[in-house]
Amino acid sequence: MVEQLKSSTPEFLRWTLAVACNHKDFPQWQNPDRVERHLRAVRVCEAAIREGRVLDGICVAAEQCDVDSDNVLGFRIADVVESFGNLETIAETCGQCPANAIKELHPTANAGCFGLMPITNIHVHPVGETIVLGETNLRQLLDKVLSDNCELSSRIAKHFAPTRPAWYGLWIPDSPSLSQRKVQLEVMDELLVSVTDTEVNPAWKLFTAALRVSVKHDFEIRIELCPAGVRDNVNWTVPEHCCRCHAPWKPDLRKSMSSCQICKYQGQPNKCHQGFVQGKRPYWKLRQFLGEQQAALFLEQYRQREGR
Numbered sequence: 516m517v518e519q520l521k522s523s524t525p526e527f528l529r530w531t532l533a534v535a536c537n538h539k540d541f542p543q544w545q546n547p548d549r550v551e552r553h554l555r556a557v558r559v560c561e562a563a564i565r566e567g568r569v570l571d572g573i574c575v576a577a578e579q580c581d582v583d584s585d586n587v588l589g590f591r592i593a594d595v596v597e598s599f600g601n602l603e604t605i606a607e608t609c610g611q612c613p614a615n616a617i618k619e620l621h622p623t624a625n626a627g628c629f630g631l632m633p634i635t636n637i638h639v640h641p642v643g644e645t646i647v648l649g650e651t652n653l654r655q656l657l658d659k660v661l662s663d664n665c666e667l668s669s670r671i672a673k674h675f676a677p678t679r680p681a682w683y684g685l686w687i688p689d690s691p692s693l694s695q696r697k698v699q700l701e702v703m704d705e706l707l708v709s710v711t712d713t714e715v716n717p718a719w720k721l722f723t724a725a726l727r728v729s730v731k732h733d734f735e736i737r738i739e740l741c742p743a744g745v746r747d748n749v750n751w752t753v754p755e756h757c758c759r760c761h762a763p764w765k766p767d768l769r770k771s772m773s774s775c776q777i778c779k780y781q782g783q784p785n786k787c788h789q790g791f792v793q794g795k796r797p798y799w800k801l802r803q804f805l806g807e808q809q810a811a812l813f814l815e816q817y818r819q820r821e822g823r
Contacts, residue, residue, distance in 0.1 A: 522645075524751065525637065526654070526743045528686060531629040532725055533735040534614040538599055538626070547737050550629045556595045556797040557605060557626040558617075564592075565621065570817050573805075576642045576798050584814055588642050588798040595797050613732050619724040620717060632722040634682075636712050642795045649712025653719070654682040660705050667701060674698050676760075678778045683760040686740040687778070693733055700726040751793075755784045 529547040543549045563574035569592070576588040592602070599605050609615045609625035617627025633639070636649035658680055661668045671681060674695050678684035685702060688695055703723040707715060729736040740761040744753040755764040759780035774781040802810040 521745055521747045524744045524746050525633045525635045527741050528632040529739045529741055531737050532614040533737050537608050545737055547739050554626045560592055560595045561624055587801050589801045590797045616725040616728045617721055620720055630721050632718045636716050642798050648714045648716055651710050651712050653706055654680055656706055656709055657682050660709055670698050678760055683762045683777050686738055687760050690735055690737055696730050700730055750789045752789050754787050758785045
């Protein structure tokens with residue numbers, strides 16, 4: 516029996532700029548989860564190319580040179596981009612698209628109209644260990660920023676439902692208006708300049724860039740706050756949470772009717788539920804698609820190139 520190792524997952528925002536294009540040829544293309552699942556492999560592929568982890572059209576997962584040969588992960592670029600045409604087709608579509616917000620971070624990158632943004636300063640590696648970049652928690656940092664910025668506090672109060680902490684009220688609208696997006700952008704800009712960690716999370720920068728694009732071009736952006744949870748090798752479990760602000764469910768015991776302590780929503784919470792973990796797509800074991808002999812030969816050549 517395979518041991519199910521459990522680990523916690525932070526609260527995060529899932530978002531997408533709801534701009535139609537040839538790559539979003541599927542139902543519910545405005546749904547952040549559907550877009551992320553559809554385009555994530557392209558993002559992973561381009562990151563591997565930028566970082567030089569490609570040999571003969573095959574991408575190798577980062578920090579895999581010292582992994583046992585039978586377990587080294589990779590994928591063929593052609594397999595990942597086949598449904599989109601090829602890398603050139605992707606670049607033609609995304610290169611001139613104003614919704615390609617990732618260009619602010621990487622000028623030649625594509626598929627930049629979606630993302631996952633953890634509130635803690637971590638980088639979730641597709642196949643490796645989660646990397647802690649710093650100690651900042653955006654929800655806590657916002658409370659600190661607002662304690663010294665009465666004007667921003669007033670603008671938040673004007674455009675969003677009151678919550679304590681204020682963070683949760685910002686993300687109650689799943690399709691915020693232009694005026695709300697302007698405030699959200701101001702909040703993220705203030706948070707990024709207030710971060711004291713040595714490294715600022717690229718996911719925070721990308722979401723801020725997407726909000727800037729959304730405001731500049733008045734593009735709709737879909738945002739979903741996902742509660743903290745627990746994952747094992749297969750399942751991602753989310754505990755009870757408010758169906759309005761998505762904060763962990765803390766009933767207000769002073770009220771006769773069940774209500775959320777954070778946003779004062781009256782009613783029942785979303786029940787604990789399970790979904791599948793994100794998984795390692797598009798990575799899989801090299802020997803599974805190259806065969807054992809070809810995988811061994813490829814890895815020998817790749818490691819020689821890397822000086823291993």
